[in-house]
Amino acid sequence: MLLKTITKNAFFVISTCLAVSMLSSCSIISFGGSEGAPVDEAASPFEKPEVIAQISSPEIDESSGVAVSKCQKDVFWTHNDSGGGPFLYAFDSSGKSLGTWRLNGVRNIDWEDMATVKAGDGNCYLYIGDIGDNQNRREVHAVYRVAEPKLTGETLSSTRKDPLLLTEFDTLKFRYTNGGHNAEAMMVHPGTKDIYIVTKNLNGPSEVFKLKPDFGSSEVQTAPPLATISLPAIPNGFVTGADISPDGTSVVLCDYFSGFELTLPSDASAFDDIWTQKLIAFDLGPRVVGESVAYADDQNTVYATTENAKPPLIRVIRKSKK
Secondary structure (H helix, E strand, O other), rough: OOOHHHOOOHHHHHHHHHHHOOOOOOOOOOOOOOHHHHOOOOOOEEEOOOEEOOOOOOOOOOOOOEEEEOOOOEEEEEEOOOOOOOOEEEEOOOOOOOEEEEEEEOOOOOEEEEEEEEEOOOEEEEEEOOOOEEEEOOOOOOEEEEEOOOOOOOOOOHOOOOOOEOOOEEEEEEEEEOOOOOOEEEEEEOOOEEEEEEEOOEEEEEEEEEEOOOOOOOOEEEEEEEEEEOOOOOOOOOOOOOEEOOOOOEEEOOOOEEEEEEEEOOOOOHHHHHHOOOOEEEEEEOOOOOOOOOOEEOOOEEEEOOOOOOEEEEEEEEEEOO
């Protein structure tokens, strides 16, 4: 929360200069507008972004994570950042609210991202990452897994004051092996259900951590670093959102302004080979504080939102192969 707030004024530019003092000049750092990583339109895998709706619910004012249902047509999920309570919100592609649910008995310490996957039994599950830690002081973080609620006409009237309750869910607690980290990006592999956390750094590349989906254990899982990711941007570790495509061949990342994609080579022996591939930047549209990005039910469409009242729902479509 603190870091998001100060990105909107000049003090953040000064503090960023200090944090990345290895740079020769601060004039190339800008967080006040819509500037992001340089995008080569010819090399970009996606067409130009399109704002297709404004999310109408006044309850959604800090859309920190977004997920697209793989079980229900035209259903999106989001949550607010820390201070927003343990609520999940559903909406459609027109921005219309479809209901509000409360994850009963837990706190939103710093919810930063979410994901959804379809299990082998045909049911879909939402994953919520309570992974934020601006001060790097939290010893233990949590990921929650809950069966995706079924939407009906009755769910439309639910609100934060009168939410539908989610009382059955699983919790995975974890810590890092190498100290405290702030993270705002979480993704779940559609096949293995392994959970990946990508840290958010001001003064160096992001680190990737991998969690096994051991929700049945009461033990705190320990996550060693798996890889590093350096965005073709400044700062190069400022990752704020992530997702894995439903076919498990691509990863999309974002910072406040731009999108980035990694693609798994056809001859790769394992999914984790993806972290050594080249990141391709693409335009992700007008995002004031962009912290959420997700694939649709295929790998050819990406959606994004931003943290402000009535946030835009942005869509980018993959270029057709000629």
